Amino acid sequence: MHAKIASNATAMRRWLADAETVLANHSDRLNAINIFPVADGDTGTNLYHTVRAAALAAAGDPRTDLGELLGGAGQAAMEEAWGNSGTLFAVFLDAFAASLKGHTRLSGPLLATALHRAQIRAWSALSEPVSGTMLSVLEAAAEGAASTEASEAGADSNHALAAVLDAVVESALGAVVDTEAQLGVLTSARVVDAGGVGLLLVLAALRSAVLGEGLAEDTLEALHGFRVQDPHIHGDQPEALGVELMCTVTLSPLDAAGLRQRLDEIGDSVIMSPVGAFDDGSGVCRWRVHVHVADPDDALALIRSVGEPERVAFTELHAADPAAADRREADRLAEGGPRAS
Template sequence: MRRWLADAETVLANHSDRLNAINIFPVADGDTGTNLYHTVCAASAAAAEAPGNDVGTLLAAAGQAAMEDAWGNSGTLFAVFLDAFAASLAGHQRLSAPLLARALHRAQIRAWSALSEPVGGTMLSVLEAAADGAASVSGRAAHEDSNVALAAALDAVVEAALGAVVATETQLGVLTKARVVDAGGVGLLLVLAALRTAVLGEGIPEDTLETLHGFRVQDPHIHGDQPETQGVEIMCTITLSPLDAADLRRRLDEVGDSVIMSPVGAFDDVAGACRWRVHVHVTDPDSTLELIRTVGEPERLALTELRSDTPGSDGQPAEHFVEDTGRGRTA
């Protein structure tokens, strides 16, 4: 599991520019690769330091670190995925095909429920396909806990995820018009392929990735040609009761979009609350922060301007303005 997250960090570092180049949904701000990379870095660092051999405990630490330090919409969804994936592995020292299927199924449900308005043709569709792929293999092998069964399940996961990524181009109108696949979906595919690499030593060939529309190195930065994006992304962590969390989600749905809310860590029975990671896109950040502060004090607060930047001479998207009170991002 440590090798998985380290491999995912490496592969996202190698492909972040291309992920940024095709990032046009939900906003064309060209930062999906950057956001996924930095979020996975936080998870990988936590996994490297986590003691013991319980894969669930190790990945839970990685998932919570990712949640606390998530960047953007795609990073937050990855953190939700990893945190839920870990829950099914608690008490186990080895990944098996049935555990993989169970973990992906749980992650799929958690990811869809974390968004107020989940949309297909995105990371969600890729995760759903991966979970179905694992389930189609799990239980069919004579020795379902064997390495052979795990290898078959991982092959099915990556094959299904790749097919789902290709399908994203036809599932969202904005992707169809631009003739590109979903950037977040490709990012999740790379993360899942990194798991197969860690176990089997086999990743996705570069020539396969280059068949994805918009993903060749010589392809242009599609996001720079999209209509100008307006608004601000707000991310924070806040301690709330379940009732207050539901009320905050409802109120954020009224003033913004891309709302994601997911618990961070365990529920505190004594306090009757837990920590929540909050993500939202809004046009009026000041009033939204006032709204959030009516239910609690936000921590690890970050505001990022959403805009479609033209790539600089180095091929990287221009950096966004960031107001940061807790995660070390600078403009």
């Protein structure tokens, strides 16, 4: 039995702060095993900076409604999302928050509902969702939550919440281990998926914030490729080619669907997700767009054919020298520009 459980807004702020800390501590190893969808070695960095945006937003938000608090954090994460993994985290958090509106305390049933909603949103945000990734880990976590919540007969109690949280982390961990056998590139490299491990760390931080129980370090050490002494596996992979393009654009759902289809034709790793609420009056909403393309000018031309993109950012997909990347990022921020991915 867990001695003390905290499930209010303060605990949710602590969740995001803890997630930021744990991702900062493990970003190097996440980068080292990042070989899917491209071996560019930045999953840990991208997740850390995106979660940090969410944590900062939540820290300065006094609201006690969990949905409003985490919704604001999710919107901040979406606006500042870095890369493929960061964008998927932002989609996850935004959808997770939607099920908690009107509630000031997390419960087992609410957690199961929120994870189910996040799972659906995350899978639908990608044009070509792939198993063996963050998506599989989120799906397993949602299924573990639903199964345990059902066994607790929907009880709204601390015991039930603890049971669901334990099941979420256990299921996510099992799914991370399974990723190695689900994707050929991971199987060949004998490594688990970097994004999946990142999401596991985020979910474990939620359990830690609520129950006060973190993820044992030796649990992570047992994951293939994740030991500190393991090599940077992405360095042995074929160099990624092309450019990652990210932006925000205001569109109707119909125009957004058309843009997604056209981006699918010229690129890969297409993610499109709404940012904020749909405007019933104008019939539009803002969309976060992420795509890997050979020629970013072609992609920008497609986007501009339906709307004016904002916060446009490019990043070359090859694994860059970390020191050089840090210097470029410092220069960009000094000029007041957006993050490159």
